[in-house]
Amino acid sequence: MAATADWNGVIARRRDEIIQGWLNFLRAEGALQTGRIKDAELQSECGRVLALVAPDLAHAGDRSPASDELSQTLSALSRSRALQGFTPSETANFVLGLKPALFGAVAAEYAGQGDLIAAATLDATRKLDRLALITIEAYQRSREEVIIRQQREISELSTPVVKLWDGILALPLIGTLDSERTQVVMENLLQSIVDTSAEIAIIDITGVPTVDTLVAQHLLKTVAAARLMGADCVVSGIRPQIAQTMVHLGVELNVVSKASLADALALALQRIGKRVTDVPQALAAPDYSR
Amino acid sequence: MDRIPILKMGDALLITIQVDMHDRLALALEEDLTAKIAATRAKGVLIDISSLEIVDSFIGRMLDNIAAVSRMLDADTVVVGMRPAVAITLVELGLSLTGVKTALNVERGMLLIQKRLRGLGDFSGRRS
Amino acid sequence: MAVVRDDVMPVRSSDDIVRVRQEVRARAIEIGLSLVDQTKIVTAASELARNTLDYGGGGTARLEIVHEGMRRGLRLTFEDEGPGIPDIALALKDGWTSGKGLGLGLSGARRLSNEFTLDSRPGEGTRVTIVRWS
Numbered sequence: 401m402a403a404t405a406d407w408n409g410v411i412a413r414r415r416d417e418i419i420q421g422w423l424n425f426l427r428a429e430g431a432l433q434t435g436r437i438k439d440a441e442l443q444s445e446c447g448r449v450l451a452l453v454a455p456d457l458a459h460a461g462d463r464s465p466a467s468d469e470l471s472q473t474l475s476a477l478s479r480s481r482a483l484q485g486f487t488p489s490e491t492a493n494f495v496l497g498l499k500p501a502l503f504g505a506v507a508a509e510y511a512g513q514g515d516l517i518a519a520a521t522l523d524a525t526r527k528l529d530r531l532a533l534i535t536i537e538a539y540q541r542s543r544e545e546v547i548i549r550q551q552r553e554i555s556e557l558s559t560p561v562v563k564l565w566d567g568i569l570a571l572p573l574i575g576t577l578d579s580e581r582t583q584v585v586m587e588n589l590l591q592s593i594v595d596t597s598a599e600i601a602i603i604d605i606t607g608v609p610t611v612d613t614l615v616a617q618h619l620l621k622t623v624a625a626a627r628l629m630g631a632d633c634v635v636s637g638i639r640p641q642i643a644q645t646m647v648h649l650g651v652e653l654n655v656v657s658k659a660s661l662a663d664a665l666a667l668a669l670q671r672i673g674k675r676v677t678d679v680p681q682a683l684a685a686p687d688y689s690r
Numbered sequence: 691m692d693r694i695p696i697l698k699m700g701d702a703l704l705i706t707i708q709v710d711m712h713d714r715l716a717l718a719l720e721e722d723l724t725a726k727i728a729a730t731r732a733k734g735v736l737i738d739i740s741s742l743e744i745v746d747s748f749i750g751r752m753l754d755n756i757a758a759v760s761r762m763l764d765a766d767t768v769v770v771g772m773r774p775a776v777a778i779t780l781v782e783l784g785l786s787l788t789g790v791k792t793a794l795n796v797e798r799g800m801l802l803i804q805k806r807l808r809g810l811g812d813f814s815g816r817r818s
Numbered sequence: 819m820a821v822v823r824d825d826v827m828p829v830r831s832s833d834d835i836v837r838v839r840q841e842v843r844a845r846a847i848e849i850g851l852s853l854v855d856q857t858k859i860v861t862a863a864s865e866l867a868r869n870t871l872d873y874g875g876g877g878t879a880r881l882e883i884v885h886e887g888m889r890r891g892l893r894l895t896f897e898d899e900g901p902g903i904p905d906i907a908l909a910l911k912d913g914w915t916s917g918k919g920l921g922l923g924l925s926g927a928r929r930l931s932n933e934f935t936l937d938s939r940p941g942e943g944t945r946v947t948i949v950r951w952s
Contacts, residue, residue, distance in 0.1 A: 587854060590774035597794055624786050625777035630770060630793040710839060713832040713868070744839065744857055746864040747922045775857040783861060783926035784912055 405506055405520035407457035411450065414505045419446050421501030429493050436484045445494075449473060453498065453531075457524055474531060475538035482542040491539045495532040499525065551580070559585045561592040568668045569598040570661065574607035582618040589622060593631045600668040601626055604661045606637030616651045623655050632656070632671065636664035694719045696726050702734035702803050703727065703765075704796070708741045716752045723756055727763045734803030735760050738796055740771025750785040757790045766791060766806060770799040821893075823883040829896070830876040835867045838879045842894065845881055849890040850952050859892055859950040862930040865923040866896040866946050874898025874944055884949070891932070891951040899943040906936055 411418065423439075423446060426432075432439060452473060455466040474495065481491045506520050559581075564570050571589050589601055603619065605611065611619075623633040635657040638646075646653065658664040669676060692715060697704045703726060705719070727735065737753065739745065745753075757767040770793045772780075780787070793799035827841060828834055842863040846856040863879070870877045877898030884891045903909045912925045924946070928934040931948035938944040 583854070586778060587774060590777060593794070594774060597798075599794070599798075621778075621781045624781045625774070628769075628777040628780055628787060628792055629772045629774065630795075630798060710836050712836045743843070744861045744864060746861050746868075747926060748864075748868060775854045778854055779857045779861045779930065782858065782929050783865075784922050784929065785926075 405510065405516060405523075407520075407524075408454055410505055410509050411454040411457075414509070415450065418498075418501045418505050419443070419450060421504055422446050422450075422498050425497040425500055426494065429490075429497065431490060431493070434485075436486065445477065446498075449477075449495075450498070453528075457527060462530075470531070471534050474535050478535040478538035479542040481535075482539045482546075488536060488539055492532045492536050495528055495535055499528055502528075559588050561588055563596055563598075564602070564665055565669065565672075565674070567597065567599045567672050568602070568665070569593065569596060569600070570602040570604060570665075572604045572607065572661075576610070577608060577615045577618060579614070579618070582615070582622075586618070586622045586625065590625055590629060593626060593629060598631055600632050600634065600671055602634045602636055602661065602664040602668060604637045604664070605635060605642075606639070606661070608642075611638070611642050611646055611651070611653075613649065613651050616646065616653050619653065620655065634658060634664045634667060636661045693722060696723060698726075698730055698732070699736075699800075701732060701807060702736055702800065703730065703732045704736045704738065706738040706741070710743070711749065713748055716749060720752055720755055720759075724759050724763070727760055727765050732765050733807055734800075735765050735767045736796060736799045736803070737767065737769050738771050738799075739769060739776075740773065740795070742773070742776060745772070745776050745780055745785075747783060747785060750780060750783075750787060753787060754789055757787075761789075766803060768793050768799040768802055770794065770796050819884050819886045821882050821884050822890075823881075825881045827879045827881065828876075829867050829870045829879050829898075832871070835864060835871065838867045839864050841881055842892070845883060845892050846950070849883055849892055851892070851950065855950060855952070858930040859894070859948075862927040862948055862950075863894055865927045866894070866948070869923045869946070870896045870898045870944075874900030877943070889951050891949050893947065893949045895945060895947045897943065897945045902940040902942055902944055903936075903938040904940050906938060910936070 423443060426442060426446075431437065431442060449470075452466050452470040456464045456470055458464070459466075477494070478491050481494075502524055503521050506524075507517055510516050510520075554575075559571070559573070562570050562572070569589070569592055571585065573585065577585070589603075592598065593601060603622065605619075608615070619635065623635075626633045633655060635653065635655050637660060638653075638657055656667070658667060666676065692709075694705060694707060694709075694711075694715065697706075703723070705723065707719075709715075711719075723735065726732070735756065737756070742749070753767075753769055760767045768791045769787070772792065791802065793802055823845075825841070827838055829838060839860050843856060843860050846859050851859065867879055870879070875898060877896065877900070880895040880897070882893040882895070884893050908914055910925050910928065912922065924936070927946070927948060930950075932951050933947075933949040935947045936944070937946075
């Protein structure tokens, strides 16, 4: 069997030198520039990871007994990097930055044994690349978690159901409607209909930038569900361009629709037997501004 | 076998479905109701489903059938109290019960029937 | 995908359909499905159980709680040894029925689930599997 590098030995003997090399690389890459992380913090992270990398490198196979702890540590590290606002490259560079320092140490340790250095370098490259991928994946995952949480928050925030009159509700929709958000919107509206015993719900889409086939379908489903519960829906605020696009796309929206929220409210009041009229000047409320 | 009770309230019949019906019970209700409409010459039928946790295509068809039969016997059917989750599911299932009139609760349903009896507003014109 | 819990129930009478609905509801609550999602899966189960009874001449319903990564799901399998479905594409169309139903059972159950698979051989039987994820 060919001689292999004694990684545990190399790292134990040249630990300070490797960490210094690693830190220099990271500093040169600008890891500290933004001030999001301190030098001492970086130094302790390097030390902690190096201690776990050593047994992993020394292990002949792909997964050493230290692999799990190592990937957990790196994942936790990337998660905090993601939350602190580091870029994916900066996050991956943390692990990759260990390479030059390690290679330097091996070259110094085994000077003159070219084959051994080449084999060790190749092996370390493979393992460190895999670790870099782990950090990227963890980074990506935590970004996705953030996005999902924000989506949920946005959809909750952006779907208020307001009562305009006894028996009349309005749902002013703002922003793009996707399937998930529409489901939340739909459930909110229908529950509010029950809670307030509303007879008519006005869905105002003035703030919706585009209405495609899918959105139209969602709207129709909401209207159909409200009807099943015994309430009518009126759609208001379809902008001219949207109306035109919908006709061109062949999207049919077979619902009662009104140009503005005001028109829809007038219709709703009429349906529940109310009317808005002008008050004669003499009976009008006094002008308090004087 | 169990039967679902049918109450007479003035010119209307009131059915409150409170149990998770098995299919035979639903069929029995359809039959009983038809006989009762004919016997009482009721002008309206109120079906309160506010206790139902699901309406599948079988129950949906029962509601549609009841509405169609009572229409022929000159009575209007109003289904009242459908829960939001049930309504969403029914629409997703592909059933819109277009032949059935709906109201939020028994009180509103009763108003609908009375309006029609007094000739106020075209009852059937309320829903397209 | 790991199966955490696994029960098999008979589907031989219309009372069995009611029992399947109740069990599915209990499992749906157990894995934390929202009220709307509970209603959807229970309704889908009701449709499929009735198909098993009416067209398959009776069979079984299998209720499984499954885990995959972070999410939990309810997997339902309805199996019969009935005449099978000769034309699956046709059977999945809205409004098509070989019996006297509304023809919404299969297509509706598919729309109410996150995953849907249909296996059928004429003369051997039919197996429908649906999954709803939390």
